[in-house]
Amino acid sequence: MAGPASSTALRFDHVTVRFDEVTALDDVSLEIFEGESCVILGAAASGKTVLLKTALGLIRPDAGRVYVFGREITRLPEDELQRIRARIGMVFQEGGLFDSLTVEENVAYPLRYQPGARYAPEEVRRRVEEALRFVELEHTLEKFPSELSGGMRRRVGIARAVVTEPDLLLYDSPTAGLDPITAYTIMALILKERDTRRATTVVVTQRYQDGVWLSDFRYNPSNGRLELAAGDGEVGGAATRFVVFREGRLAFQGSRAELEGCADPYVAKFARR
Amino acid sequence: MLDLLKPPVLSVQEFFVLSGRAIRNVARRPHYVDDIILQMDTIGVGSLPIVVLTGFFSGAVMALQLTKALMTYGAVGKTGELVAITLVREMGPVLTALMVAGRNSSGMASEIGSMKVTEQIDAMRALGTDPTQKLVTPRLIATAIVLPLLTIIADFLGLVGGFMIAYFLLKMTPAQYWNSAWQALEYSDLFQGLIKPFAFAFVIALVGCHYGMQTTGGTQGVGRSTTRAMVVASVWIFVLDFFITRFFVGV
Incomplete structure (x- = not known):
């Protein structure tokens, strides 16, 4: 339309x-x-x-x-592309999380490394916690992706994609x-993100x-x-x-x-x- | 015939593109200092035990073998000199590089390869970082710093190994051995012995990362790149060693 x-x-x-x-x-x-x-x-x-x-x-x-x-x-x-990518959030098929980083570091990654991103450490921490609360995984900060289930990995992937509030x-x-229940959870998160931030x-x-x-x-x-x-x-x-x-x-x-x-x-x- | 040649030629081209980018990134921001230090730890500190052991025993073995030949000329006193020259010029750099290639070229290929097949490399780009800058350049810098240092350690332990043989089996005095070893070395030997590991560092890091980045075909592909990285890096170390030596030893 x-x-x-x-x-x-x-x-x-x-x-x-x-x-x-x-x-x-x-x-x-x-x-x-x-x-x-x-x-x-x-x-x-x-x-x-x-x-x-x-x-x-x-x-x-x-x-x-x-x-x-x-x-x-x-x-x-x-390097010009990087600036445009900063406005896009992508959730990869299996989450695409970095194995060597904890959940917290994964979600903080775009805030730390995206070109033009200059956030104070407390601000990064606050936004990471907020994004993880959004996907209801705030208790997994210190965990590594290998310790999470497939559905949880995707939720972390969603948190990492939405943490920069992309358009x-x-x-x-x-x-x-995914099983139907987990699939529902994921779709609910996608709709939540869509309908709260448009x-x-x-x-x-x-x-x-x-x-x-x-x-x-x-x-x-x-x-x-x-x-x-x-x-x-x-x-x-x-x-x-x-x-x-x-x-x-x-x-x-x-x-x-x-x-x-x-x-x-x-x-x-x-x-x- | 052309179809047969295409993949290797493309691979070589990709290798040089990646190398060019990785080297250019050395002078470019952002610098991921954390990653460099982490890599120096895995490559340097991690390789220390095998480098110490191979260095020590290769020195000892060389002393043993040389003694046999030197005896026929009645020149056993020259053991220190010969061990020092062969170690510093040749054995130290090459053996250390081979050990590190076996450990780290394959390690880099498998690590980056698994990241490639699980879309982590794509994710890295999607999240605003250049994988060459974040993964390849730190490994290159770390290897280039650490490999000469490891070589120095291997050289020294090789001399110690040679000394053990000279002292315990050949009954030479410490002064005899160390003096002849020390006096045999010229500045050009040291230079040659340090420029080699520096050059090999590029082979180790870039070949490892190149095969990692080229990985396709799931977990099986990771295994393939790991093996290839190690084999190709080892072969190139020998080839490069020949050319550097040829440059220093004008016949």
Whole structure:
């Protein structure tokens, strides 16, 4: 939904990414507006993760252009990219935590090392504790990632991504391989972050259920639970967009109702609950 | 044929790109001093026991072997001189570098390799740090500082090892051994003996980090890079040693 004040957080303009013989992204054009939620569905190895890494500038496209907050990043040098990355939070598939650092040091990492970040040690400590309280892991400060369960590692990954209060959050398969209860906890955190700070949220997933959470539910701060949002697919004025990838190509793009009505058998497979 | 050549050529190119960046970063901010000190501890202090042992025994063995040859010329008195020259010029630097390559090139490759396959390297970049600056340059600086120091220790212990043989088996006096050892050494020997570990440090750190960064294919890939890093670093130490020696020993 292109509201009056909304501009694009992320724009892909005919982007192609190749690895040797494999084409990971094939002529992908996509726009995600600020404040919007985007659910990216697709089978394994369909280019979903590559899309997120290209958005961060970790992978440079072979053709096409990528814009982040209206700025083209395709040919930016690494140190300029770092400044843009500071506005993006990324949660990697398995959390991507640094094994050699404690949970506290992991979450403090962007505050300490991001270019332009100058925080006093007490400020770092306060924000780390706040971020860990957000994911309800404030008791694990001194632990190492290897001592945590898979779900906890991802929660720490979320804490590390939100600690800098970024404007755009990218989640790479946040619920993959988790039991339904833990998956719910993770999705609740993603919605909590989205609905309290209105950050643009992009979630890559293989489970349609995650998309339903994002499009139909919202976080209720009074009881800390997710509840069905009023209206159809609109939460807080921003729509949830669904995107389906097939072998590096965009197979579908639209709202949830459109997705469920889509006749394409591949796309329809994802729309089944 | 071209397809066969492509991967190694690409790998060499990647190696030089990484080396260039790592070396350029030495003069660039930010400097991760904590990481440098941590690496100096793992590489330097961690390698101390094996360097001490190999240094001592290689000196002792050399003294034993040389005695046999020196006896035929009736020049057993020159044991100190020969041990000193071979150790300081050749054996000390090369053996120490090989030991550290075995321990640390493979260590760096496996550590960075596991970070690569678990997306920690990507995370590092996503969180605003340059992995070359944060991982490779500290290892390079640490190795370049520590390896010459380790070599000095190995040289000294090798001389002690040689002395043990000379004193207990050959019944030489301490003055005889140490004087001949001391007088045999020239400044150019010391220089050669210190420039070598400095050069080998680049091989050890950069080869280890390069194979770490190149790792693909999960845990199995980490094992592969670990082995490769150690083998390639060891071979290059010998090759580089030949060229440095050739430069000093003008025939």
